[in-house]
Amino acid sequence: EVQLVQSGAEVKKPGESLKISCKGSGYSFTSYWIGWVRQMPGKGLEWMGIIYPGDSDTRYSPSFQGQVTISADKSISTAYLQWSSLKASDTAMYYCARPFSSAAPFDYWGQGTLVTVSS
Amino acid sequence: EIVLTQSPGTLSLSPGERATLSCRASQSVSSSYLAWYQQKPGQAPRLLIYGASSRATGIPDRFSGSGSGTDFTLTISRLEPEDFAVYYCQQYGSSSSWTFGQGTKVEIK
Numbered sequence: 001e002v003q004l005v006q007s008g009a010e011v012k013k014p015g016e017s018l019k020i021s022c023k024g025s026g027y028s029f030t031s032y033w034i035g036w037v038r039q040m041p042g043k044g045l046e047w048m049g050i051i052y053p054g055d056s057d058t059r060y061s062p063s064f065q066g067q068v069t070i071s072a073d074k075s076i077s078t079a080y081l082q083w084s085s086l087k088a089s090d091t092a093m094y095y096c097a098r099p100f101s102s103a104a105p106f107d108y109w110g111q112g113t114l115v116t117v118s119s
Numbered sequence: 120e121i122v123l124t125q126s127p128g129t130l131s132l133s134p135g136e137r138a139t140l141s142c143r144a145s146q147s148v149s150s151s152y153l154a155w156y157q158q159k160p161g162q163a164p165r166l167l168i169y170g171a172s173s174r175a176t177g178i179p180d181r182f183s184g185s186g187s188g189t190d191f192t193l194t195i196s197r198l199e200p201e202d203f204a205v206y207y208c209q210q211y212g213s214s215s216s217w218t219f220g221q222g223t224k225v226e227i228k
Contacts, residue, residue: 035217037164045156045164045207047217059215062120095163103212105154107175109163 002026004034004096004110011116012086019082020113022096029077030054033102036070036081037095039112048094051079052102086117121146121210123220131228138195140223142208147188152212155184155193158222159204167206168193195225203227 007021022034035050049060053072060070072079079096094113097106122145132138142153151171156164166175168184171191181196195202208220 037219044205044222045158045209045219047209047219050215050217061216061218097163099211099217102215103150103152105156105166105169105209105211106164106217107166107169109165112163 002098002108004098004108006094006096006110006113009114009116011118013119014086014088014117016086016117017082017084018086018115019080020094020115022079022081022110024077024079024098027098030074032098032100034072034079035097035099035106036068036079037097037106038064038092039095040092048081050099053077053079086115088117088119090115091117120216121148121218123208123210123218125206125208125220125223127223128221129224129226131226132198133228134198134200136198138193138198138202138225140193140195140206140208140225142186142191142193142220144189144191144210148191148210149212151187152210153184153186153191154209154211155182156207156209157202157204158207164207198225 003025036048038046048064049070051058051070053074069082096110098108126141153171155168158164172184205222211217
């Protein structure tokens with residue numbers, strides 16, 4: 001069974017750094033892209049970027065380029081989303097999700113990680 | 120980057136009625152790489168439709184998708200109580216981009 005299990009909720013202060021994770025299981029982690037999606041409180045879904053763990057090829061939405069870093073450690077089947085300096089506007093639910101291929105929708109989703117940034 | 124615009128923003132209907140949701144793209148979506156998702160409060164989105172008209176695994180046949188080019192439609196033939204949710208369209212595969220529309224909320228009238 002394919003599963004994407006995300007790390008737990010985080011509460012951070014503005015200016016702090018953060019790295020959240022998404023662990024894949026039940027499939028060949030290095031053979032499928034993993035993407036990240038933001039959902040701000042009461043708002044819609046925003047695609048942030050995507051990584052292919054097999055060779056670390058990474059693509060970013062223009063809206064998120066330079067704002068976050070996506071990475072993966074294939075030895076532990078885990079993808080990451082990180083911030084170097086959080087802002088209050090980063091408060092959101094973050095989902096990881098897996099498309100079947102580079103030209104496919106997201107058919108499997110993680111449970112989401114709630115990030116709260118507040119002074 | 121392709122921009123997807125969904126309409127209406129909110130659809131107020133009763134159980135048993137037909138729901139028609141629209142998704143318009145700012146430029147042609149190649150090879151009908153258009154998907155629809157359902158999201159309920161507190162849950163991750165669920166894939167309903169891909170390739171504009173193919174139902175994902177386990178999706179009831181009351182859900183159907185149609186369209187091509189820049190205009191796409193999700194139809195729910197007869198609304199069940201569990202269908203009241205927010206629906207998003209998404210284009211994928213174009214320039215390695217997976218853009219979402221802003222969503223349509225289907226609420227109980």
